[in-house]
Amino acid sequence: MSATAAARQPFAPNWAARAGFLALALYAFFAMGQLDITWARFATGLGEGGRFLARMWPPNFTRWELLVEGLIESIQIAILSSALGIVLSLPLGLMAARNLSPAVVNIPTRAFIALCRSLHYVIVAILFVKAIGFGALAGVAALTIASMGFIAKLFAEAIEEISMKQVEAIRATGAGLGAVLLYGVLPQVASRFTGFCLYQLDSNLRNSTLVGIVGAGGIGGTLFAAFKRFDYDFVCAILIAIIALIFLAEVVSGRIRAAMR
Template sequence: MSTARDTWRKQPFIANPVLRYGLYAAIAVYIVTTFATLPIDWDRMVQGLSRAGRIFGGAFPPSFQRSELLIDGFMESLKIAILATVGGVLLSIPIAFMAARNIAPLSIYYFGRAVIIIARSFHPVIVAIIFVKAVGFGPFAGILTLIVYSIGFVAKLLAEKIEEIDPGPVEAMRAAGAPFLSTLVYAVFPQIMQRQIGLGIYQLDSNLRASAVVGIVGAGGIGATLANAFGRYDYDFALAITMVIVGAILISEAVSGAIRKRIA
């Protein structure tokens, strides 16, 4: 054979060697400086291991003795999730219309988008802590929080769906001289209703998950029960609560998945 090539190297992902080694160096520097500057208390970490042993020792077996508290907390979470889902799904309809480019005038469109972006940017726990300060401890703050959370998700997807609708029926209705509201009811709603119900069921599931969490900062439900158990070092009760939360999430995930499969 003519050539006797006996070397071959895989071409690197970044062809420019300066850029490549620069990137490696930057990553190395980042890792070193981050670990050096993060306020990590190594002694405390080492102590943590024995503490972990104590906590897990205290958590087993899980205690269901105060099951009344547990059931109350769980039912409250369920109510929060249901009411927030209904409120959120209903409220997200007008907001979605405001945020749909093909329906709303530009100024209203920007307003609608802004509402959605703000609702999406904040983790529900942050929203919850603000509502707790504004309207006091308890499930009402939780409901408001999850309404905001639902709007961020449902209104966004619904607005996208509205933007994708077939414009034909809308034009036909306008041509027939129908007023704005009738146009919505007859030409737009039929095209988005199914999606909205599916989103609602999905949102009920995610609200149930989230309602367990917002309680930790005082917005009612089983999260509050859990935070209290942790605060009082009742680790066996905390484990029981966690097990109930996990079980409920798994069941609700399965149920909501099954329902959505049926209506889709």
């Protein structure tokens, strides 16, 4: 076979990709050794996990008042933080869009949005717990920061993809900035922005159950306290309630999205 025919061979082996996969596999084995990840430890963990699950069953719902109280607080934290994050994200997204705002405005705004997204919400919750004390206020503040970082970034990117023809047409009528945003920008991104908001509400419902573990209110605090008391049957009841809450939120948000189509 000539060199030209070999060069035209279909499905020729990609030696660079194979070398990359080999290097990745070798590094994975090296990292497992460094982290003391062994099959013996995994097998031991399976046995311990089985005994742990046996202690969790059957779930204990006798303290349902405490369970409902924690769930309601988590729902309130999620709704409040989502609402505040959405309201604050609207101006941030408009200011961060490069096609609407000058560089002197969008660059600092984008830096602030990146700052909101740079730390995990649990770390932010710990900071707020240290600053303002234990309770739901710290959870609302932490999830509001997280919501701002997520929604404002996606909102700005959605605005940058709009057609500027509608914006220029409204500007040509002599309309002010408010009218341009209301009639030229928001109609083009309204459906996507609604989807972002619904997704963030779903996310905050899950996250609100976690920030309570660090003292920021919600069902997470009840769950952590049950773990510390080795009250594993009540832990199982809390986990079932959290899963049911997330499933219910998925159903509701799915119906809202379907109604908006």
